[in-house]
Amino acid sequence: MASQPSTTHPCETWASAWSQTSPSVWTSIYTPTATYTDYAFGFIRRGHGGLKQHFDLWRTAHPDFQIIVLETWPAIDLGNGRTKHSIRTKNVGTFTNDLPSMKASGRKFEFYAAVDLVMREEDGLIEEVEEWYHRQFDSEALVERDLDGSR
Numbered sequence: 001m002a003s004q005p006s007t008t009h010p011c012e013t014w015a016s017a018w019s020q021t022s023p024s025v026w027t028s029i030y031t032p033t034a035t036y037t038d039y040a041f042g043f044i045r046r047g048h049g050g051l052k053q054h055f056d057l058w059r060t061a062h063p064d065f066q067i068i069v070l071e072t073w074p075a076i077d078l079g080n081g082r083t084k085h086s087i088r089t090k091n092v093g094t095f096t097n098d099l100p101s102m103k104a105s106g107r108k109f110e111f112y113a114a115v116d117l118v119m120r121e122e123d124g125l126i127e128e129v130e131e132w133y134h135r136q137f138d139s140e141a142l143v144e145r146d147l148d149g150s151r
Helices: 010-018 023-027 047-061
Strands: 030-038 043-046 066-072 076-079 082-094 108-120 126-132
Touching: 010 023, 010 066, 010 082, 010 108, 023 047, 030 047, 043 047
Parallel strands: 030 126
Antiparallel strands: 030 043, 066 082, 076 082, 082 108, 108 126
16 A cells, blocks of 8 residues: 655644754754754854754753744745745743853743745755744743743
């Protein structure tokens, strides 16, 4: 019997991979030459090695990190067998360990991000990610909102 195609939205797959503890799950959804641009911290990671470094730094600082996809927009056909997916996410976790340029606060955080993913249609692998969020993601002004869901 033929296997059924996945009904999981590709952006849900990306978010779920971020929420795992293993970098191999996350890097496996990227092309070997993928780029990841993080505008909050102002850097670009390239290839599986750079992506693994990014994942390890972030997940070490926030061991309970999770991404929830809140909204997706229709994919845009970029031609050459590539599509662009735009999403809005909610990112939650606890800032437990230092990042290279930021001391850990020990606080729980919740922040929102906008993300564009460019994927190859032939295999569904990600070629490019661009991510925008507030660099001071765990500041008290942002955190005090409603971590328990109440407004």
